[in-house]
Amino acid sequence: MAPTGVAIRDVREQLFEAAERVLLRDGVTALTSRAVTTEAGCAKGVLHRHFADFDAFLAELVLDRIGGLRLRAEGLCESAGTGTVVANLAVVLADLFGSVAVAIVALVISRDELRARLRAAGSKGIPLLTEAAAVIAAYLTAEQAHGRIAPDADVDTLAPTLIGATHLLFASARNTEPPAMTEVVKVVTAVVGGVVREG
Known part of the structure:
Protein backbone atom coordinates (compact mmCIF):
# COMPACT_ATOMS: atom_id res chain seq x y z
CA MET A 1 0.00 0.00 0.00
CA PHE A 51 15.15 6.89 -7.61
CA ALA A 52 18.43 8.36 -6.32
CA ASP A 53 17.22 11.92 -6.98
CA PHE A 54 14.84 13.86 -9.19
CA ASP A 55 17.20 14.02 -12.18
CA ALA A 56 17.65 10.23 -11.97
CA PHE A 57 13.85 9.95 -12.07
CA LEU A 58 13.64 12.25 -15.10
CA ALA A 59 16.42 10.35 -16.91
CA GLU A 60 14.57 7.07 -16.35
CA LEU A 61 11.36 8.69 -17.63
CA VAL A 62 13.04 9.80 -20.87
CA LEU A 63 14.80 6.44 -21.34
CA ASP A 64 11.53 4.60 -20.75
CA ARG A 65 9.77 6.70 -23.38
CA ILE A 66 12.64 6.10 -25.82
CA GLY A 67 12.09 2.37 -25.23
CA GLY A 68 8.43 2.85 -26.19
CA LEU A 69 9.54 4.63 -29.36
CA ARG A 70 11.67 1.62 -30.31
CA LEU A 71 8.63 -0.64 -29.97
CA ARG A 72 6.65 1.63 -32.30
CA ALA A 73 9.60 1.53 -34.69
CA GLU A 74 9.20 -2.21 -35.14
CA GLY A 75 5.61 -1.72 -36.27
CA LEU A 76 6.61 1.06 -38.66
CA CYS A 77 9.31 -1.03 -40.34
CA GLU A 78 6.86 -3.93 -40.64
CA SER A 79 4.50 -1.61 -42.51
CA ALA A 80 7.09 -1.06 -45.27
CA GLY A 81 5.60 -2.09 -48.61
CA THR A 82 2.01 -1.63 -47.40
CA GLY A 83 -0.28 1.39 -47.47
CA THR A 84 1.48 4.50 -48.72
CA VAL A 85 4.82 5.87 -47.59
CA VAL A 86 3.38 9.32 -46.85
CA ALA A 87 0.45 7.93 -44.83
CA ASN A 88 2.69 5.55 -42.86
CA LEU A 89 5.06 8.38 -41.98
CA ALA A 90 2.26 10.83 -41.15
CA VAL A 91 0.61 8.37 -38.76
CA VAL A 92 3.80 7.54 -36.87
CA LEU A 93 4.90 11.18 -36.68
CA ALA A 94 1.49 12.33 -35.43
CA ASP A 95 1.55 9.52 -32.86
CA LEU A 96 5.05 10.45 -31.71
CA PHE A 97 4.44 14.17 -31.38
CA GLY A 98 0.81 13.81 -30.35
CA SER A 99 2.06 12.20 -27.16
CA VAL A 100 4.38 13.97 -24.74
CA ALA A 101 7.43 14.13 -27.00
CA VAL A 102 7.31 17.92 -27.43
CA ALA A 103 7.11 18.41 -23.66
CA ILE A 104 9.88 15.89 -22.99
CA VAL A 105 12.17 17.56 -25.52
CA ALA A 106 11.56 20.90 -23.78
CA LEU A 107 12.37 19.22 -20.45
CA VAL A 108 15.65 17.76 -21.75
CA ILE A 109 16.69 21.10 -23.23
CA SER A 110 15.95 22.94 -19.97
CA ARG A 111 17.92 20.70 -17.57
CA ASP A 112 21.71 20.43 -17.92
CA GLU A 113 22.02 17.61 -15.37
CA LEU A 114 19.35 15.58 -17.13
CA ARG A 115 21.16 15.94 -20.49
CA ALA A 116 24.43 14.86 -18.84
CA ARG A 117 22.81 11.75 -17.37
CA LEU A 118 21.19 10.83 -20.68
CA ARG A 119 24.50 11.21 -22.48
CA ALA A 120 26.14 8.99 -19.86
CA ALA A 121 23.41 6.41 -20.60
CA GLY A 122 24.31 6.50 -24.31
CA SER A 123 21.83 9.03 -25.72
CA LYS A 124 23.23 11.37 -28.37
CA GLY A 125 22.00 14.67 -29.70
CA ILE A 126 18.58 15.60 -28.34
CA PRO A 127 17.20 12.43 -26.75
CA LEU A 128 13.94 11.21 -28.22
CA LEU A 129 14.38 13.30 -31.37
CA THR A 130 17.64 11.53 -32.23
CA GLU A 131 16.05 8.12 -31.66
CA ALA A 132 12.96 9.14 -33.64
CA ALA A 133 15.17 10.16 -36.58
CA ALA A 134 16.85 6.73 -36.47
CA VAL A 135 13.42 5.06 -36.55
CA ILE A 136 12.35 7.09 -39.57
CA ALA A 137 15.66 6.43 -41.37
CA ALA A 138 15.25 2.66 -40.81
CA TYR A 139 11.73 2.81 -42.23
CA LEU A 140 12.81 4.81 -45.29
CA THR A 141 15.63 2.30 -45.87
CA ALA A 142 13.09 -0.55 -45.69
CA GLU A 143 10.94 1.27 -48.24
CA GLN A 144 13.99 1.63 -50.51
CA ALA A 145 14.29 -2.15 -50.43
CA HIS A 146 10.66 -2.33 -51.61
CA GLY A 147 11.39 0.14 -54.41
CA ARG A 148 9.00 2.73 -52.97
CA ILE A 149 11.74 5.26 -52.14
CA ALA A 150 14.31 6.26 -54.77
CA PRO A 151 17.51 4.24 -54.36
CA ASP A 152 19.65 7.40 -54.30
CA ALA A 153 17.47 9.16 -51.68
CA ASP A 154 19.52 10.40 -48.70
CA VAL A 155 17.47 8.80 -45.91
CA ASP A 156 19.94 10.01 -43.27
CA THR A 157 19.08 13.59 -44.22
CA LEU A 158 15.38 13.05 -44.91
CA ALA A 159 14.73 11.44 -41.50
CA PRO A 160 15.92 14.33 -39.27
CA THR A 161 14.29 16.79 -41.67
CA LEU A 162 10.94 15.03 -41.12
CA ILE A 163 11.49 14.99 -37.35
CA GLY A 164 12.47 18.66 -37.21
CA ALA A 165 9.62 19.86 -39.40
CA THR A 166 7.02 17.81 -37.53
CA HIS A 167 8.41 18.85 -34.15
CA LEU A 168 8.06 22.51 -35.12
CA LEU A 169 4.52 21.91 -36.37
CA PHE A 170 3.47 20.34 -33.06
CA ALA A 171 5.51 22.67 -30.83
CA SER A 172 3.81 25.71 -32.35
CA ALA A 173 0.44 24.17 -31.47
CA ARG A 174 1.49 23.11 -27.96
CA ASN A 175 -1.19 25.03 -26.05
CA THR A 176 -3.91 24.68 -28.65
CA GLU A 177 -5.45 21.82 -30.58
CA PRO A 178 -2.84 19.55 -32.17
CA PRO A 179 -2.34 20.02 -35.91
CA ALA A 180 -4.81 18.25 -38.18
CA MET A 181 -3.57 15.12 -39.93
CA THR A 182 -3.82 17.00 -43.23
CA GLU A 183 -1.13 19.39 -41.97
CA VAL A 184 1.12 16.47 -41.00
CA VAL A 185 0.57 14.88 -44.43
CA LYS A 186 1.44 18.21 -46.08
CA VAL A 187 4.77 18.38 -44.19
CA VAL A 188 5.61 14.74 -44.97
CA THR A 189 4.75 15.20 -48.65
CA ALA A 190 6.90 18.33 -48.86
CA VAL A 191 9.90 16.49 -47.42
CA VAL A 192 9.67 13.08 -49.14
CA GLY A 193 7.36 13.69 -52.13
CA GLY A 194 10.29 13.99 -54.52
CA VAL A 195 11.73 10.56 -53.64
CA VAL A 196 8.56 8.49 -53.26
CA ARG A 197 8.09 5.95 -56.09
CA GLU A 198 4.53 4.71 -55.65
CA GLY A 199 1.70 4.22 -58.08
Whole structure:
Protein backbone atom coordinates (compact mmCIF):
# COMPACT_ATOMS: atom_id res chain seq x y z
CA MET A 1 0.00 0.00 0.00
CA ALA A 2 1.13 3.55 -0.68
CA PRO A 3 1.25 6.02 2.23
CA THR A 4 -2.08 7.43 1.03
CA GLY A 5 -3.66 4.00 1.37
CA VAL A 6 -3.85 3.38 -2.39
CA ALA A 7 -2.24 0.20 -3.69
CA ILE A 8 0.56 0.96 -6.16
CA ARG A 9 1.07 -1.85 -8.68
CA ASP A 10 3.74 -0.20 -10.72
CA VAL A 11 5.12 2.79 -8.86
CA ARG A 12 7.53 3.77 -11.61
CA GLU A 13 4.87 3.91 -14.33
CA GLN A 14 2.45 5.73 -12.03
CA LEU A 15 5.10 8.37 -11.32
CA PHE A 16 6.07 8.61 -15.01
CA GLU A 17 2.45 9.15 -16.05
CA ALA A 18 2.01 11.76 -13.32
CA ALA A 19 5.13 13.60 -14.54
CA GLU A 20 3.78 13.61 -18.09
CA ARG A 21 0.45 15.04 -16.94
CA VAL A 22 2.21 17.84 -15.02
CA LEU A 23 4.45 18.56 -18.03
CA LEU A 24 1.54 18.73 -20.46
CA ARG A 25 -0.72 20.74 -18.20
CA ASP A 26 1.69 23.10 -16.43
CA GLY A 27 4.96 23.03 -18.39
CA VAL A 28 8.59 22.36 -17.56
CA THR A 29 8.95 24.94 -14.79
CA ALA A 30 6.16 23.33 -12.77
CA LEU A 31 7.73 19.87 -12.85
CA THR A 32 9.08 19.15 -9.38
CA SER A 33 9.26 16.00 -7.30
CA ARG A 34 6.46 17.35 -5.10
CA ALA A 35 4.27 18.13 -8.13
CA VAL A 36 4.84 14.60 -9.47
CA THR A 37 4.03 12.83 -6.20
CA THR A 38 1.01 15.06 -5.58
CA GLU A 39 -0.26 14.30 -9.09
CA ALA A 40 0.38 10.58 -8.52
CA GLY A 41 -1.47 10.70 -5.19
CA CYS A 42 1.41 9.39 -3.10
CA ALA A 43 3.82 10.69 -0.47
CA LYS A 44 6.91 12.61 -1.62
CA GLY A 45 9.21 9.95 -0.17
CA VAL A 46 7.89 7.35 -2.62
CA LEU A 47 9.79 8.94 -5.51
CA HIS A 48 13.02 9.07 -3.53
CA ARG A 49 12.68 5.43 -2.45
CA HIS A 50 12.72 4.35 -6.10
CA PHE A 51 15.15 6.89 -7.61
CA ALA A 52 18.43 8.36 -6.32
CA ASP A 53 17.22 11.92 -6.98
CA PHE A 54 14.84 13.86 -9.19
CA ASP A 55 17.20 14.02 -12.18
CA ALA A 56 17.65 10.23 -11.97
CA PHE A 57 13.85 9.95 -12.07
CA LEU A 58 13.64 12.25 -15.10
CA ALA A 59 16.42 10.35 -16.91
CA GLU A 60 14.57 7.07 -16.35
CA LEU A 61 11.36 8.69 -17.63
CA VAL A 62 13.04 9.80 -20.87
CA LEU A 63 14.80 6.44 -21.34
CA ASP A 64 11.53 4.60 -20.75
CA ARG A 65 9.77 6.70 -23.38
CA ILE A 66 12.64 6.10 -25.82
CA GLY A 67 12.09 2.37 -25.23
CA GLY A 68 8.43 2.85 -26.19
CA LEU A 69 9.54 4.63 -29.36
CA ARG A 70 11.67 1.62 -30.31
CA LEU A 71 8.63 -0.64 -29.97
CA ARG A 72 6.65 1.63 -32.30
CA ALA A 73 9.60 1.53 -34.69
CA GLU A 74 9.20 -2.21 -35.14
CA GLY A 75 5.61 -1.72 -36.27
CA LEU A 76 6.61 1.06 -38.66
CA CYS A 77 9.31 -1.03 -40.34
CA GLU A 78 6.86 -3.93 -40.64
CA SER A 79 4.50 -1.61 -42.51
CA ALA A 80 7.09 -1.06 -45.27
CA GLY A 81 5.60 -2.09 -48.61
CA THR A 82 2.01 -1.63 -47.40
CA GLY A 83 -0.28 1.39 -47.47
CA THR A 84 1.48 4.50 -48.72
CA VAL A 85 4.82 5.87 -47.59
CA VAL A 86 3.38 9.32 -46.85
CA ALA A 87 0.45 7.93 -44.83
CA ASN A 88 2.69 5.55 -42.86
CA LEU A 89 5.06 8.38 -41.98
CA ALA A 90 2.26 10.83 -41.15
CA VAL A 91 0.61 8.37 -38.76
CA VAL A 92 3.80 7.54 -36.87
CA LEU A 93 4.90 11.18 -36.68
CA ALA A 94 1.49 12.33 -35.43
CA ASP A 95 1.55 9.52 -32.86
CA LEU A 96 5.05 10.45 -31.71
CA PHE A 97 4.44 14.17 -31.38
CA GLY A 98 0.81 13.81 -30.35
CA SER A 99 2.06 12.20 -27.16
CA VAL A 100 4.38 13.97 -24.74
CA ALA A 101 7.43 14.13 -27.00
CA VAL A 102 7.31 17.92 -27.43
CA ALA A 103 7.11 18.41 -23.66
CA ILE A 104 9.88 15.89 -22.99
CA VAL A 105 12.17 17.56 -25.52
CA ALA A 106 11.56 20.90 -23.78
CA LEU A 107 12.37 19.22 -20.45
CA VAL A 108 15.65 17.76 -21.75
CA ILE A 109 16.69 21.10 -23.23
CA SER A 110 15.95 22.94 -19.97
CA ARG A 111 17.92 20.70 -17.57
CA ASP A 112 21.71 20.43 -17.92
CA GLU A 113 22.02 17.61 -15.37
CA LEU A 114 19.35 15.58 -17.13
CA ARG A 115 21.16 15.94 -20.49
CA ALA A 116 24.43 14.86 -18.84
CA ARG A 117 22.81 11.75 -17.37
CA LEU A 118 21.19 10.83 -20.68
CA ARG A 119 24.50 11.21 -22.48
CA ALA A 120 26.14 8.99 -19.86
CA ALA A 121 23.41 6.41 -20.60
CA GLY A 122 24.31 6.50 -24.31
CA SER A 123 21.83 9.03 -25.72
CA LYS A 124 23.23 11.37 -28.37
CA GLY A 125 22.00 14.67 -29.70
CA ILE A 126 18.58 15.60 -28.34
CA PRO A 127 17.20 12.43 -26.75
CA LEU A 128 13.94 11.21 -28.22
CA LEU A 129 14.38 13.30 -31.37
CA THR A 130 17.64 11.53 -32.23
CA GLU A 131 16.05 8.12 -31.66
CA ALA A 132 12.96 9.14 -33.64
CA ALA A 133 15.17 10.16 -36.58
CA ALA A 134 16.85 6.73 -36.47
CA VAL A 135 13.42 5.06 -36.55
CA ILE A 136 12.35 7.09 -39.57
CA ALA A 137 15.66 6.43 -41.37
CA ALA A 138 15.25 2.66 -40.81
CA TYR A 139 11.73 2.81 -42.23
CA LEU A 140 12.81 4.81 -45.29
CA THR A 141 15.63 2.30 -45.87
CA ALA A 142 13.09 -0.55 -45.69
CA GLU A 143 10.94 1.27 -48.24
CA GLN A 144 13.99 1.63 -50.51
CA ALA A 145 14.29 -2.15 -50.43
CA HIS A 146 10.66 -2.33 -51.61
CA GLY A 147 11.39 0.14 -54.41
CA ARG A 148 9.00 2.73 -52.97
CA ILE A 149 11.74 5.26 -52.14
CA ALA A 150 14.31 6.26 -54.77
CA PRO A 151 17.51 4.24 -54.36
CA ASP A 152 19.65 7.40 -54.30
CA ALA A 153 17.47 9.16 -51.68
CA ASP A 154 19.52 10.40 -48.70
CA VAL A 155 17.47 8.80 -45.91
CA ASP A 156 19.94 10.01 -43.27
CA THR A 157 19.08 13.59 -44.22
CA LEU A 158 15.38 13.05 -44.91
CA ALA A 159 14.73 11.44 -41.50
CA PRO A 160 15.92 14.33 -39.27
CA THR A 161 14.29 16.79 -41.67
CA LEU A 162 10.94 15.03 -41.12
CA ILE A 163 11.49 14.99 -37.35
CA GLY A 164 12.47 18.66 -37.21
CA ALA A 165 9.62 19.86 -39.40
CA THR A 166 7.02 17.81 -37.53
CA HIS A 167 8.41 18.85 -34.15
CA LEU A 168 8.06 22.51 -35.12
CA LEU A 169 4.52 21.91 -36.37
CA PHE A 170 3.47 20.34 -33.06
CA ALA A 171 5.51 22.67 -30.83
CA SER A 172 3.81 25.71 -32.35
CA ALA A 173 0.44 24.17 -31.47
CA ARG A 174 1.49 23.11 -27.96
CA ASN A 175 -1.19 25.03 -26.05
CA THR A 176 -3.91 24.68 -28.65
CA GLU A 177 -5.45 21.82 -30.58
CA PRO A 178 -2.84 19.55 -32.17
CA PRO A 179 -2.34 20.02 -35.91
CA ALA A 180 -4.81 18.25 -38.18
CA MET A 181 -3.57 15.12 -39.93
CA THR A 182 -3.82 17.00 -43.23
CA GLU A 183 -1.13 19.39 -41.97
CA VAL A 184 1.12 16.47 -41.00
CA VAL A 185 0.57 14.88 -44.43
CA LYS A 186 1.44 18.21 -46.08
CA VAL A 187 4.77 18.38 -44.19
CA VAL A 188 5.61 14.74 -44.97
CA THR A 189 4.75 15.20 -48.65
CA ALA A 190 6.90 18.33 -48.86
CA VAL A 191 9.90 16.49 -47.42
CA VAL A 192 9.67 13.08 -49.14
CA GLY A 193 7.36 13.69 -52.13
CA GLY A 194 10.29 13.99 -54.52
CA VAL A 195 11.73 10.56 -53.64
CA VAL A 196 8.56 8.49 -53.26
CA ARG A 197 8.09 5.95 -56.09
CA GLU A 198 4.53 4.71 -55.65
CA GLY A 199 1.70 4.22 -58.08
